[in-house]
Amino acid sequence: xxxxxxxxxxxxxxxxxxxxxxxxxxxxxxxxxxxxxxxxxxxxxxxxxxxxxxxxxxxxxxxxxxxxxxxxxxxxxxxxxxxxxxxxxxxxxxxxxxxxxxxxxxxxxxxxxxxxxxxxxxxxxxxxxxxxxxxxxxxxxxxxxxxxxxxxxxxxxxxxxxxxxxxxxxxxxxxxxxxxxxxxxxxxxxxxxxxxxxxxxxxxxxxxxxxxxxxxxxxxxxxxxxxxxxxxxxxxxxxxxxxxxxxxxxxxxxxxxxxxxxxxxxxxxxxxxxxxxxxxxxxxxxxxxxxxxxxxxxxxxxxxxxxxxxxxxxxxxxxxxxxxxxxxxxxxxxxxxxxxxxxxxxxxxxxxxxxxxxxxxxxxxxxxxxxxxxxxxxxxxxxxxxxxxxxxxxxxxxxxxxxxxxxxxxxxx
Amino acid sequence: xxxxxxxxxxxxxxxxxxxxxxxxxxxxxxxxxxxxxxxxxxxxxxxxxxxxxxxxxxxxxxxxxxxxxxxxxxxxxxxxxxxxxxxxxxxxxxxxxxxxxxxxxxxxxxxxxxxxxxxxxxxxxxxxxxxxxxxxxxxxxxxxxxxxxxxxxxxxxxxxxxxxxxxxxxxxxxxxxxxxxxxxxxxxxxxxxxxxxxxxxxxxxxxxxxxxxxxxxxxxxxxxxxxxxxxxxxxxxxxxxxxxxxxxxxxxxxxxxxxxxxxxxxxxxxxxxxxxxxxxxxxxxxxxxxxxxxxxxxxxxxxxxxxxxxxxxxxxxxxxxxxxxxxxxxxxxxxxxxxxxxxxxxxxxxxxxxxxxxxxxxxxxxxxxxxxxxxxxxxxxxxxxxxxxxxxxxxxxxxxxxxxxxxxxxxxx
Numbered sequence: 001x002x003x004x005x006x007x008x009x010x011x012x013x014x015x016x017x018x019x020x021x022x023x024x025x026x027x028x029x030x031x032x033x034x035x036x037x038x039x040x041x042x043x044x045x046x047x048x049x050x051x052x053x054x055x056x057x058x059x060x061x062x063x064x065x066x067x068x069x070x071x072x073x074x075x076x077x078x079x080x081x082x083x084x085x086x087x088x089x090x091x092x093x094x095x096x097x098x099x100x101x102x103x104x105x106x107x108x109x110x111x112x113x114x115x116x117x118x119x120x121x122x123x124x125x126x127x128x129x130x131x132x133x134x135x136x137x138x139x140x141x142x143x144x145x146x147x148x149x150x151x152x153x154x155x156x157x158x159x160x161x162x163x164x165x166x167x168x169x170x171x172x173x174x175x176x177x178x179x180x181x182x183x184x185x186x187x188x189x190x191x192x193x194x195x196x197x198x199x200x201x202x203x204x205x206x207x208x209x210x211x212x213x214x215x216x217x218x219x220x221x222x223x224x225x226x227x228x229x230x231x232x233x234x235x236x237x238x239x240x241x242x243x244x245x246x247x248x249x250x251x252x253x254x255x256x257x258x259x260x261x262x263x264x265x266x267x268x269x270x271x272x273x274x275x276x277x278x279x280x281x282x283x284x285x286x287x288x289x290x291x292x293x294x295x296x297x298x299x300x301x302x303x304x305x306x307x308x309x310x311x312x313x314x315x316x317x318x319x320x321x322x323x324x325x326x327x328x329x330x331x332x333x334x335x336x337x338x339x340x341x342x343x344x345x346x347x348x349x350x351x352x353x354x355x356x357x358x359x360x361x362x363x364x365x366x367x368x369x370x371x372x373x374x375x376x377x378x379x380x381x382x383x384x385x386x387x388x389x390x391x392x393x394x395x396x397x398x399x400x401x402x403x404x405x406x407x408x409x410x411x412x413x
Numbered sequence: 414x415x416x417x418x419x420x421x422x423x424x425x426x427x428x429x430x431x432x433x434x435x436x437x438x439x440x441x442x443x444x445x446x447x448x449x450x451x452x453x454x455x456x457x458x459x460x461x462x463x464x465x466x467x468x469x470x471x472x473x474x475x476x477x478x479x480x481x482x483x484x485x486x487x488x489x490x491x492x493x494x495x496x497x498x499x500x501x502x503x504x505x506x507x508x509x510x511x512x513x514x515x516x517x518x519x520x521x522x523x524x525x526x527x528x529x530x531x532x533x534x535x536x537x538x539x540x541x542x543x544x545x546x547x548x549x550x551x552x553x554x555x556x557x558x559x560x561x562x563x564x565x566x567x568x569x570x571x572x573x574x575x576x577x578x579x580x581x582x583x584x585x586x587x588x589x590x591x592x593x594x595x596x597x598x599x600x601x602x603x604x605x606x607x608x609x610x611x612x613x614x615x616x617x618x619x620x621x622x623x624x625x626x627x628x629x630x631x632x633x634x635x636x637x638x639x640x641x642x643x644x645x646x647x648x649x650x651x652x653x654x655x656x657x658x659x660x661x662x663x664x665x666x667x668x669x670x671x672x673x674x675x676x677x678x679x680x681x682x683x684x685x686x687x688x689x690x691x692x693x694x695x696x697x698x699x700x701x702x703x704x705x706x707x708x709x710x711x712x713x714x715x716x717x718x719x720x721x722x723x724x725x726x727x728x729x730x731x732x733x734x735x736x737x738x739x740x741x742x743x744x745x746x747x748x749x750x751x752x753x754x755x756x757x758x759x760x761x762x763x764x765x766x767x768x769x770x771x772x773x774x775x776x777x778x779x780x781x782x783x784x785x786x787x788x789x790x791x792x793x794x795x796x797x798x799x800x801x802x803x804x805x806x807x808x809x810x811x812x813x814x815x816x817x818x819x820x821x822x823x824x825x826x
């Protein structure tokens with residue numbers, strides 16, 4: 001008998017019919033002899049609707065009160081779900097963030113879980129009652145309601161699984177698992193049976209939207225096996241686990257892409273120490289997160305060039321900050337490009353295989369895809385290219401690294 | 414400087430524009446030098462929508478979970494309202510039932526307030542912050558969410574006012590106050606400046622929907638002055654207060670009516686002791702509340718007749734219970750009439766004026782309005798008449814008791 005935490009996302013509880021279907025699924029797991037703890041998101045679209053309401057009342061809604069508002073979304077689904085389970089003759093009890101004692105810091109809208117006092121969850125399991133926990137929400141030490149930010153229900157589920165020492169945390173979503181690349185971008189994308197936490201982290205931060213990045217960090221930290229699967233079909237998905245020897249046999253596990261960044265290029269900067277520090281300090285002050293950075297000499301000995309990427313919605317704000325610096329640096333020229341994409345190949349095997357980078361660059365070059373920027377980590381290589389070439393790049397990289405082929409260690413389904 | 418509790422009903426917070434208007438009104442009261450505590454209902458229609466959702470999931474939704482669901486309605490309005498107040502430059506803090514520490518018993522769906530631990534409210538007032546309390550909800554001693562039933566936000570407001578020793582509890586609604594009768598039924602209905610708790614209780618139980626009956630009981634018990642007024646206009650409404658000498662000068666304060674009952678008549682009952690007790694015990698077992706009862710002899714010495722009224726939705730269930738008794742009482746005949754109305758005149762002055770009842774009966778007789786049943790209390794006389802004659806009865810009684818004339822002690826507006 002295992003303890004299984006099951007988290008169902010917004011599309012899985014989108015209406016009362018879906019909620020009843022999910023209730024049946026949970027009861028089946030229970031009838032299979034397992035203890036189940038359920039974590040739910042709000043109905044799909046509900047959180048956005050509530051944010052809209054808040055913005056009808058104020059341009060900048062108070063963060064504490066906005067969290068009180070947003071927390072209602074999950075409150076609706078956990079109560080409806082518990083009603084459904086009880087109507088089917090099983091015991092269930094909804095637990096709000098404060099009832100499940102999910103303590104967080106006070107950062108409204110992006111709170112971090114500090115502690116889960118698991119007594120109410122254990123007490124329900126002891127009684128043979130399915131605990132149904134509101135995802136995305138917690139309380140601070142003063143009893144204020146907090147929310148964890150986008151995708152926070154994944155984090156709730158993994159944190160609950162970690163706190164209980166659960167055997168697995170199943171994340172039910174509207175896709176069948178983690179793919180070698182976005183199936184809507186390339187039809188030969190293949191579902192992975194297993195992926196390591198680190199690869200999943202790189203995938204998530206590179207734009208694969210299957211799992212929220214913080215939940216993966218949590219899973220890695222507490223070594224919680226995460227099973228990403230679909231609530232619409234009854235087949236295994238992808239297991240996100242600790243790195244295994246067999247995973248290193250393949251060079252690359254997946255191709256990810258993101259179109260959410262913009263590139264800013266500064267020319268005519270004085271080529272003296274401290275310039276980059278000045279620039280990024282000013283940008284950081286406004287809360288703008290810089291991702292890739294390339295600094296180069298312009299040929300002119302006194303002047304330097306600098307390119308970096310920022311989230312697309314922050315691009316104009318960043319440019320405004322930089323414009324102010326023209327007073328000081330007279331030769332400064334600012335250009336920006338919002339039509340870029342970041343394409344990445346990811347794989348723990350990269351560490352032990354030479355030539356991965358050169359194969360990537362050569363493959364893109366063969367298709368006349370120009371690389372504007374490059375950044376690498378131990379298990380990832382990212383290139384900035386033109387937006388319009390994204391689909392082609394995904395396809396040729398997927399082919400070049402033979403991602404459509406099942407792996408040696410994978411069991412055929 | 415007074416402490417004022419202001420409660421706004423569903424129509425007063427029906428959308429974000431109305432919420433902003435109410436926020437302005439609260440700030441004006443505060444700028445007038447008063448401390449304000451706000452209690453809010455859910456947006457008009459929201460609670461019904463949530464009940465519908467629950468019934469899509471189960472025919473008989475679990476009461477605990479339904480309360481968790483329903484509590485979201487007020488959570489939405491208090492957070493939006495607090496966002497609005499803060500956006501207007503004032504301090505506000507939303508308090509859910511558990512945060513405002515409104516303790517109740519465990520009767521889900523119709524919980525009764527047992528205690529309010531007022532520290533969080535006082536702390537906010539001390540900080541110069543407007544406490545914005547969710548109406549209709551509380552928590553039991555185990556931390557479960559409870560709701561108070563229909564109109565429960567009125568009760569929350571009066572209970573909070575009582576707990577704080579507030580100077581007045583203002584109930585904002587979509588009507589301008591308490592009227593001598595329903596203005597939609599008779600155009601000469603006049604707004605009362607003052608009314609006693611007992612009169613208001615009779616009005617409420619007789620079908621006047623301005624205030625929830627439990628809130629009036631609470632106000633009477635703790636002597637909280639209640640000011641019923643409109644949030645759509647800026648003029649005084651009706652003050653519900655302890656009985657005053659001047660109130661006894663008038664015989665009748667108002668005419669109320671209700672079309673929510675049905676009459677059941679039993680003929681051929683054995684005329685022996687214990688029959689009525691048997692009948693009403695069986696009916697009560699099913700939770701059906703009986704209102705008026707008339708027992709009479711049928712002329713036939715061995716048999717008796719019995720008439721009583723029940724809420725219209727319970728009529729068929731009551732008849733089913735009675736049908737079973739035919740096995741025992743062979744002569745039993747059951748008839749029912751759902752097309753009845755109850756019309757009542759109410760006034761504390763009745764106690765000191767003779768001839769009120771005879772004037773009522775004569776007035777109805779003059780219009781050929783047949784009286785089926787009569788019941789009286791110290792300050793009320795009710796008659797059951799045919800449904801279709803309701804409007805006429807209201808009109809002629811209003812005229813007969815001269816309710817359109819302002820009272821001596823009333824200050825002209």
